[in-house]
Amino acid sequence: MNEHTTDVPPVEVHCHGFGDVDFSDFRKVDLARLDDWCASEAVQALPTMYLRRDKLSEFEEFVRRYDAMRKDGLLPHIPGIALEGPLLASHGGTPAQTVWAPTRGEWSRLAALGELGLKYTVMSPDAFRQGSTLHDAPEAREAGFDWILPELLAHGVRPALGHFTRQDPRAGAELAAEMVEIAWQSEFGGSGARVVTDHLFNDMPLTIRHAFRSTAARRERDRVIASYDLPGWSLDALDTIVGPVPATIMREAARGRVAACINFDGEHVDLAIATRAVQLMGIPHSMMMTDRCDSARLGGQDLHRTEDNGLWYQNAGIVAAGSQPLARQMANALGQGLTEPEVRMLAGGTAHRAFGLTTTAPQLVPAGRR
Template sequence: MDRMTLPMLYHVHGVGPFDFSSMTPGDLDGIDAIARERGVTLVPTIFLRPEYLDTLAAVCQHWQERREAGELAHIAGFGVEGPLLGVSGGVPPAGCWMPDAKTWGRIAALGDLGLGYLVIAPDALALDEEIESGFCFGDLVDLLQQHGVRLAFGHFRHDDPERSAAMTQALIDYVAPAGGDRYRLVTDHLYNDMPRTFVHAWRTPEARKDRPAQLAAVLDRPWRPDTLAEILGPVPATIIQAALDDRLTPMLNFDGNHVDLEICRATVAYLGAERIIGITDHIEVLDMAGEQLHAAQNGLLLRGDNIVAAGSTGFEAQIANMRGLGLSDAEIDQLVRLNPQRAIAPAVSKASS
């Protein structure tokens, strides 16, 4: 079957017995076989720890060689989450660190070997702020783009939403100064791990008692460019407006636990399925990046401190949720095939566009 006709798991941390944050070159055949059996392509997403970089480089090199030989057709590339992330959210602690310029050069060069996107906190540093002497955040952004690595915004700070929104807008303006290429930038999971002014998920029976009133506060007011910041918060409003302007494409999880499905419905209605990538963000083992996870009753996988690290709801269940929202087959195809395929092709730098 032509892999271009298959849906894509664009942001996924593991399938079968494999934790992608610990995979080796020898694991690629097994991962490809699982994807082929399930009728999908996938983008293994790695929480990058310092000690794993050499292995990741070997994985990408091996993948590139095998792809040139016409093999591993169901692995479309790779995504890396971190290392420049905010400390909030379910990032394994070892996955938050600050590489030096030389190490960033090694990471960026993986774009030539299949690294399609890198999740980065857009509010961690200003563009002119130095990572080390003579190498600022803007230089890093340029370097990543030169190697075709797409930025994915995620894991924001929570202490100053207005500041975070302004820094996010500045980075959007720098990378995608005009609309017309909505796949130049993406986000990690929309609404998760970012400051919000609303409740986006009700994960316990106690919390769900408040769901009707809290959900009404989000859905009963019309979503418009001039109301989004008040309804959702400045960070999600900035992202959604940029998506409307065709300057980025956000990812959205439809498992019903990361984000309530009614909020997913409203988001698709406002943006259109053509502007969203549906993701699973799941793993099928209770280990990720060297950290043991445990399952909550709702299916979310938690770290030892009970912070959500990933989901366990796979592709078929999420498709069922999309259909339950009344999305058409064409809309679902946009969410899980067309948009992810377009957003894994090497990013075009603003200098060459």
């Protein structure tokens, strides 16, 4: 552990909506109200948004407004914002209209927002390959990652690896490793980690069952988890244990070249698997993410729940978001035997280092943990 373990507020790294506000609806996001909400929960937040191509100008205006308020000291609990997409090889629970391949000009416009507070954008290493929803997009080959990543990183915008296809896991892993290498060879206009991730194990090819979301699945859970021999997992054997994509991400995180996000709600990923993963990657290289949405509306799509869990689903039955706040996830991690300093690192310390956040409210602790 290091100085980032303590005395920094927890950070909701990847969240989609607090209260009745869908962050992706830029017209309705009251930033002052959002900051007050974060203060009431004693967290900082990086609101994560979906972006339609025809809303790019509107998003730029929103980010400029955010930057002006931030500079005026009005948003101490919102140290940055983030995008999920648009360059995604697989939709997952993402609205289809928010998945698109930007042109060079559009990438430059997105990159410029790094100067105003855009911290990362989720993108798929295999977005340009066969099997990707964007493979045949007219703009897909206008710019490759050898141009896109340096353009983003020069302004401090990090790529967040995620939304892989399942067609060729080995190729996806190799492309992820190539992206990390490009990032580390590029000039960086920010500080902290140059590469982060969407949530580990979700929306990527796996060789294990990573979650047990139904009543029937939970009846098999203990037997399946025991068969995985989690204590016996090692970084060098992960390709055959979990699959080459998560294995590559975990090894790059263990090397300190990636800050990896993982969900501790017990529904996106089984808690025992999540715990073993952060132990292997190293707690200082791992971040909790909630993927949280509080209402049944996200990115313009209606959501619903089932009786089996607290996740939000879109109409096609695909998981779209979680619902548990950070304080609940911290309690879940403590219940897995992680120590208080480790949990504080997962919930805040790593994020502060990875995103170069300023500590504006060091006295904050999550609600219910004072």
